[in-house]
Amino acid sequence: MSFFKKKYVLISVLLVLVLSVGTIVYLNDQSKPDDTCNNVVHVSANSLTFNEVDKLDEFAELIVIGYATDDLVDREHVVTAFDDGTMQSFHTNTNIKIEKILKKPDDFPLDQNELTIIEPVSLEGQVKYTANDYVELQKDDKSVIFLMKNSFGNYGLINDNLGKFSLEGISQKNVSQSFTSQELSEYEVFRGSVLRKYNIQQVQ
Template sequence: MTLNKKSSALIIALVLVVVAGTLTYLSQRSEPNSQINNVVSLSANSITFNEVDKLADFAELVVIGYATDEFVDRDHVVTAFEDGTMQSFHTNTNIKIEQVLKKPDDFPENQKELTIIEPVSLLDGTKYTADNYVELQKNDKSVIFLMKNTFGDYGLINDNLGKFSLEETNQLNSLQSFTSQELSEYEVFRNSVLEKYNLD
C-alpha cells in the first residue's frame, strides 16, 4: 500500500514537471514571423518611374486603401531552388479599398477587399526586402499603384514610390530607414500624386 502511494506521488510529480516544462517552452517559443531581428535588402530588376503621370499610365489599378494586418501577421512567401538558395520572396497583403482611382474594365465596381503582392517577406526573424522597400503599414490609408502579374494577382509597382500615405505622421514613421535624399524624392513624388488625384 505504501509503495502504491509512493508510486502515485512519483507519477504525479513527474507529470507536473513535464507540464511545467512544456508550458515554459511554449511561453518562450516565438513564432517564426513574430519578430524581426534582421533586415536584408536585395537588388531587384524592376521597372521604375520617376514621373507620376508615367506611373499612373502604366498602372492598371490605382486605389486608396490600407493594409488590414500587421506585417508579421501577413502571408509571407519565400521559395528556394533545390540547393536551398533563395529563389523569390513576397508578402500577400490584404487591403481594404476605400476608393478606386483607376481600374481595368474587368475589376468589380463594388470590390472593397483585395490581396496584393508586396516585394518584401519575413522568414525566421529576417525581413527580406527588394531595393529597401518598406511594407504598407496597418491602417495607414495610402494611394497604391498596382499591376496584374501573369498569375492574375495584383502587385505593387515602383517600389517605395508606388504607395503614398495620406497621413503624414504615419508616413514619416514608416520611412525612418530612408536617406535624406530618398525622403526628399518621396515627398516630391507624394505631393505630385496628391495633386494629380486632388487629395491635398
Template sequence: MTFGKIKLGITVLAAGILVAFVTLFLTSTHAFRSSELTIPKISLEATYVEYGTVDALDSDAELIVIGTPLKDFDDRQHIVTTFDDGNIQDFYTLTEIKINKVIKAPEAATLAVDDSLTIIEPISYIENVEGKKKITYEDYTELKQNQKSIIFLKKNTQGQYSIINMDLGKFSLDTLSQPLSTLAKNQDPKVEFRKSILERYDLK
C-alpha cells in the same frame, strides 16, 4: 474580521490583479515592439520598371486604389521559394487590404468600396540558423496595418495584383497633417514624388 476589513481586502486584491495585468500587457507589448525593431533587414537589388513621373506611373498602373491593410505584417502570408540548392529564388508577402476608394480600374473589374483585395508586396521574412530576418527589394517598406495609403498596382504573370515602382508605388495618406519638410532628408525624392501624387489625385 469585520465586513469593512473584508471589503478592503477584496479591493486590495482586485487592485493587485489589475496592476499585474497592466504590467504583463505593457511588458509583452514592449517585448513585441523591441523584437520587431531588432529584426535585421536585408535589401536586394531588383530589375524592375521604374517610373520617374506620376503621369508614367498612372498610365501603366492597371489598378489604383486607396486601401488599408487589415493585418499586422507579422500576421500576413510570407512566401519564399528556393532553388534546389537552397538559394532564394523569389519572395513576397500577400497583403489583404480593404478598399476605401477606387481611383482607376479595368473596365471588367468589379471592385467596390469596402471590398477586400489581396495584393503582393516585394518583402518577406526568412528564417535560418542565424535567426529571423526581413528581406526586401530596393529597401521597400511594407504597408502598415490600419494605415490608409494610395497604392499603384499591376497584374503579374500569375494574374495577381502587385505593387509597382517599389516604395514609389504606395504612399501613406495618414501622414497628410505632417509637413513634408519634417520627413527624413534622405527620402527627398520620395517626398517630392509623394507631393506630386497628392496634387494629381487631389488628396491634400
C-alpha cells in the same frame, strides 16, 4: 480533506495552470516571425521605376486608396528556393481594404472593397527580406497604392517605395529610415504630385 490540504491542492493546480498558459504563449510567440527583427537582408532587384506621377498612372492597371488590415508579422509570407537551397524569390501576400478606386481595368468590380496584393518583402524566421529597400504597407495606414497584375493574375505593388503614398504624411514607418535627405525630398515631392493629381486631402 483538511482546509490546509485543500488550499495546498488549489494553489498547486493554479501554479500548473499558470505555467501551462505561459508555455503556450511562449511557444506561440516563438512560432511567429518577428517583424521588429534587426536581421534585414536587402536584395537588389531589377524593376521598372517611374519618377513622374503621370507615367506611373499610365503604367498602373489598378490604383486605389486603401490600407493593410494586418501587421506584417501576421501576413502570409512566401519564400521559394532552388533545389540547391539558393533563394529563388520572396514576397508577402497582403490583405488590403479598399476605400476608393482611382483607376481600374474593365474586369475589376467597381464595388470591390477587399483585395490581396503582393509586396516585395517577406519574413522567414528572424530574417526579413526586402527588395530595393522596400518598406511594407503599415497596418491601418491609409495610402494611395499603385498595382499591376502579374502573369498569375495577382495584383502586385509597383514602383517600389514610390508605389505607395501614405495620406498621413511621412514617418519612419512608411518610408525607409535608410533614405538619404535627398531621397526623402524626392519622395515628398512625388507624394505631393500624387495627392494633387487625384485631388486627395492629407489626413490630419
